[in-house]
Amino acid sequence: MARTFGVIRFPGSNCDEDALHVVQNVLAEQQSQGRLLWHKDSKLGDVDALIVPGGFSYGDYLRAGAMAAHAPIMQAVKEFASAGGPVLGICNGFQILCEAGLLEGSLARNVGLRFVCKDVYCRVEGKPTPFTRDIPAGRHIKMSIAHAEGRYVHPDIERLEGEAQVVFRYCDADGGVSEASNPNGSVNNIAGVCNAMGNVVGLMPHPERACESILGGGGDEGLSLFVSALNTLGVAQ
Amino acid sequence: MKAKIYVTLKSGVLDPQGQAVGRTLAKLGFDGVGEVRIGKYVEIDMHGQDAGKARTEVAKMCEELIANTVIENYRIEIDEAK
Numbered sequence: 001m002a003r004t005f006g007v008i009r010f011p012g013s014n015c016d017e018d019a020l021h022v023v024q025n026v027l028a029e030q031q032s033q034g035r036l037l038w039h040k041d042s043k044l045g046d047v048d049a050l051i052v053p054g055g056f057s058y059g060d061y062l063r064a065g066a067m068a069a070h071a072p073i074m075q076a077v078k079e080f081a082s083a084g085g086p087v088l089g090i091c092n093g094f095q096i097l098c099e100a101g102l103l104e105g106s107l108a109r110n111v112g113l114r115f116v117c118k119d120v121y122c123r124v125e126g127k128p129t130p131f132t133r134d135i136p137a138g139r140h141i142k143m144s145i146a147h148a149e150g151r152y153v154h155p156d157i158e159r160l161e162g163e164a165q166v167v168f169r170y171c172d173a174d175g176g177v178s179e180a181s182n183p184n185g186s187v188n189n190i191a192g193v194c195n196a197m198g199n200v201v202g203l204m205p206h207p208e209r210a211c212e213s214i215l216g217g218g219g220d221e222g223l224s225l226f227v228s229a230l231n232t233l234g235v236a237q
Numbered sequence: 238m239k240a241k242i243y244v245t246l247k248s249g250v251l252d253p254q255g256q257a258v259g260r261t262l263a264k265l266g267f268d269g270v271g272e273v274r275i276g277k278y279v280e281i282d283m284h285g286q287d288a289g290k291a292r293t294e295v296a297k298m299c300e301e302l303i304a305n306t307v308i309e310n311y312r313i314e315i316d317e318a319k
Contacts, residue, residue, distance in 0.1 A: 062302070062303070063305055070302065105307060106305055106307040106308045109253055109254060112253070113253050113254060151251075153250060153307070153308050155307060
């Protein structure tokens with residue numbers, strides 16, 4: 001049976017079609033399908049997992065993700081998440097999930113003040129989540145980032161680390177974590193985190209842009225997040 | 238009446254924008270410039286309420302939307318003359 005990813009579109013989303021393309025076309029042979037959900041909807045319908053995509057929802061007014069966090073559909077997203085449904089927030093989607101209180105911490109202005117757009121490596125670690133369960137712990141994958149507000153901040157970082165809620169950490173091509181491999185000044189090189197239950201994941205890098213090796217030099221390692229979710233949902237490969 | 242809201246980054250949260258402005262001020266020759274912190278200022282016209290009630294309402298607005306209390310503080314002034 002096919003599994004359906006709901007991709008939420010807000011005014012200003014611009015990675016929604018990319019995410020939909022991955023779950024609908026790139027992974028079609030893995031019994032995956034996708035459906036766009038409109039921010040004004042109050043029901044999610046029959047979806048197995050949710051993707052909150054990147055972009056500039058509501059023009060990033062006030063703060064990135066601040067308005068989208070209060071969009072009508074977010075109540076349904078909260079109910080889906082608290083029932084254990086897998087939710088992946090990418091870039092602006094990560095900011096939205098933090099603003100909505102579904103993930104801890106916040107994304108502040110990059111240390112260098114610049115919009116940073118480049119390929120990075122991220123080490124996968126932390127507790128198992130639907131999107132990282134199939135990726136061997138300690139492995140690092142290549143994805144691109146494109147953001148101005150990606151500096152992860154958390155008021156009690158020791159607790160977050162202690163609970164193994166850090167799932168992606170910026171590293172270099174050899175997997176080494178250093179200040180040089182930190183593109184935006186995030187505390188402890190954090191690129192992505194999960195909630196206490198592990199079913200809600202947010203990250204600044206764009207896995208959906210690293211799913212087909214034919215595109216640029218990014219490779220297709222981002223695909224592993226979506227394949228992992230499909231395997232978690234129980235689709236025969 | 239008018240509610241005036243000042244949203245500022247919590248102390249300890251790095252403010253690269255403030256740092257950049259501070260460096261530029263120093264380049265312009267302003268001596269004795271210490272740390273510079275940049276925040277936001279929001280004005281809200283409030284209708285038909287007394288000042289106390291307005292303050293309570295605006296504090297709720299700050300908690301729910303106007304400030305991100307993970308990284309920001311807010312301060313409210315109620316101007317009854319406006």
